[in-house]
Amino acid sequence: MFCYQCEQTAGCSGCTGKMGVCGKSATAANLQDELTGALIGLARASDGNQPGPSAHKAMIEGLFATVTNVSFSDEAIKQQIEAVRREKEALVPQCGQCGTPCVRNDDYDMELLWTADEDIRSLKSLILFGLRGMAAYAYHALVLGYTDEEVNQFFYKGLFAVGEDWTMEELLPVVMETGKVNLKCMELLDKANTTVYGTPAPTEVTLSVEPGPFIVVSGHDLKDLELLLAQTEGKGINIYTHSEMLPAHAYPELKKNPHLKGNFGTAWQNQQKEFDAIPAPVLFTTNCLMPPKESYKDRVFTTEVVSYPQMVHIDDNKDFTPVIEKALELGGYSQTQRFTGINGGNQVTTGFGHGTILSAADQVVSAVKSGDIGHFFLVGGCDGARPGRNYYTEFVKQAPEDSIILTLACGKYRFNDLDLGTIGGLPRLMDMGQCNDAYGAVKVALALAEAFECGVNDLPLTLVLSWFEQKAVCILLTLLSLGIKNIYLGPTLPAFLSPGVLAYLIDNFNIHKASAPEEDLKAILG
Incomplete structure (x- = not known):
């Protein structure tokens, strides 16, 4: 097996041998590669055709099943492979009137990806893993009856690119488009959740x-x-x-x-x-x-x-x-x-979605202009077991008292039971939800930029993100597609970022690897 899609991957380079660090067997990992290759085959078969709802469902479920810590069952993965291939076969007759099967219906051999030039492999991995994360969001929206054709079609477009022998110049726009489309997908999920279950409240x-x-x-x-x-x-x-x-x-x-x-x-x-x-x-x-x-x-x-x-x-x-x-x-x-949280608290507060925060926008803007609020930190992302994740707890504890801490996803369990007090009637710690709710954080940032008549990068706002799996990847790509810079990422950098691609991200987006809380805070605040 070979797998390096999550943060816990062996030696920060890749899981090989009989079992991954996540507990997934080599057989299951290889079947997931086969499933991915079949999904690329479905994407190829869709070129010039119009796949319908059943193909979309097979595409989304198949991608979601390959996210870390989802499916460990050989039989379940085999059933998904069969479902994807049935959808591909249904599209084949549409590939022309000549009666000859289209040569671009073949499944993709994932070994070609894992052994590709390191920069090409890195860019294709960003697309593939971003698509897997986006599929999770699309799946949750689909369960609630919400779907979007642009999002659905991009799964085919993105996977088609992964299977092609393209250059870096051809792949880079697809990487950025993955982030752009994921924003629309997260907006769709936000609409689905709030329409069906109401607007979250603290x-x-x-x-x-x-x-x-x-x-x-x-x-x-x-x-x-x-x-x-x-x-x-x-x-x-x-x-x-x-x-x-x-x-x-x-x-x-x-x-x-x-x-x-x-x-x-x-x-x-x-x-x-x-x-x-x-x-x-x-x-x-x-x-x-x-x-x-x-x-x-x-x-x-x-x-x-x-x-x-x-x-x-x-x-x-x-x-x-x-x-x-x-x-x-x-x-x-x-x-x-x-029971208590990690820091001894016996309760936590959630529900500070964009609806709640933006309803207090005037109060927030006033507190910033008066100097009560000096900085906003979005400290969020996936949690994990690798040493070094106490960085996020210490960062929050050491953040100045005139700062607001927004948080998302399960990384918040490192500090969400802390009592950080209030600023100007606003709680210093606001839990905006899970990674599924990341659209809310983007919406708040864009609204604040509009209120202060500046760009997002000019706001007193810093994103300090932990990552673990593929949903964090597509969120990062979304932030980059919006032009957001100076993101702090950790506790380790993804194994699938080649030195060349990492240099591109640093040069164009000024991404920082998280180091020590006191050093990063000093660099951020000056």
């Missing part, structure tokens, strides 16, 4: 667990949470979010359910420790599943594209009876368990 969420049966729900899929809440209503079962699902508490249509009680645990990489003795089942709705330990694997359930060998999978009929029965069987805790 909400305090307890980290304690009440006595009695309960279910922990992890991942990003709000629809699955909605369905589970409906099926557990009146059954004496409480529901707790985990990691990426925390922002669900801020949506009016979800928080109105009295048995949606609180949040269990911290970020995804701690699940093997936190789930070890939990007397309740855990439902994984999207990515960030780690190989379950023997001590709790009988309590793990998957749904959607998440899959793991020998785990009970809830299919598209969405009958959560096995999860409910397991919760009743285990019974939960006999008395209230008072």
